[in-house]
Amino acid sequence: MLEQRIQHHFFESADLQYQAAEALGRPIAEAAQALVTGLTSGGRVLVAGLGPSAALAQVAALALTGRFERDRPGLAALALGADAVALAGLIAEGGLELALVRQVDTLGQPGDLLLVLDPEGEAPALIAAAQAAQSKEMSVIAITGRTGGSLRGLLGETDVLVAVPHERRARVLESQLLVLHCLCDAIDLQLLGEQDSA
Template sequence: MLEQRIQQHFVDSADLKYQWADALARPVADASQALLTCVTNGGRIMLCGNGASGALAQYMAALLVGGMERERPELPALALGTDVATFTAAARRGEFADAFAAQLRALGQPGDVLVVLSSNGRAANLVRAAEAAQEREMVVIGLTGAGGGELGRLLRDTDVHVCVPHERPTRVHECHQLVLHVLCDNLDQQLLGDEEIAT
């Protein structure tokens, strides 16, 4: 019984990724282009999320700075909220829901990119972060699920929305991690040229 349940998790995750590969290819390509434009023009990539999405934001920042599978120069990336002193000071000045936004108002510049990860797009602090990035003339890449929520609705034509059409947060997080890998691979390919993907 336990082994069947384990196998079902693998099947469900693979099915979701296979089912939506075509539909998500275009927005992921648009997100790749936005990141490439940012780094080649001297901009910075900032990332944020809550809980598991926050861990994924830190993970992508690590891949951008440290590299994924290929040797390349470091890319300027920062996961917001990881500096506890700054994060709590920003929250103390107003309220917790404004902590990411405060960091973006302090650090964001036109041409920078904010990557926001949320399994449902409803968290107030992430919505405010996206609004602050838009005010700073940054491009916002929203990785969401469950229809995108308020975060998905506020994204402009110049922003990018990659929405995994699923209600279950664990499945959305699994797809978001794959998207992050694809984005990093696309950046490497565009900056360094083609290389065969190791299997």
């Protein structure tokens, strides 16, 4: 019984990956192009997520500033909220929503990008951060679950929504990591070209 339940997780995850491969190819490519355009024009990527998605935000920032699978010069990226001491002070002053908005207002510049990771697309702090980014003429890339939630409604013409076609939070989080890997690979491909197979 327990083994069957465990196997079900693998089968459900595999089924989602097959569905998502077709559904997300275009939006991920659009997101990758927006990131490359912003980064090569001198922009930076601010990455935000809450809970498990905050850890994914740190993974994304590390892969951009360091390396994904190939050596390349570092790309300007920062995971918002990664500095727990500074964030605690901002939260004490006005809550998490104000803390992320303050970081976007302080660190973001026109031409930068905000990459938001939110399984439901409903986190008030991330919605506020996205609105703050838009007010600073930053593009927003939102990686969410099926509908995109409230984040979908505020995205503009220069923004990109990558909506994982699933309702279950665990499956969306797994897919968010895969989407980040696809983005990093696409960025490296556009900046460095095809990798030699030798």
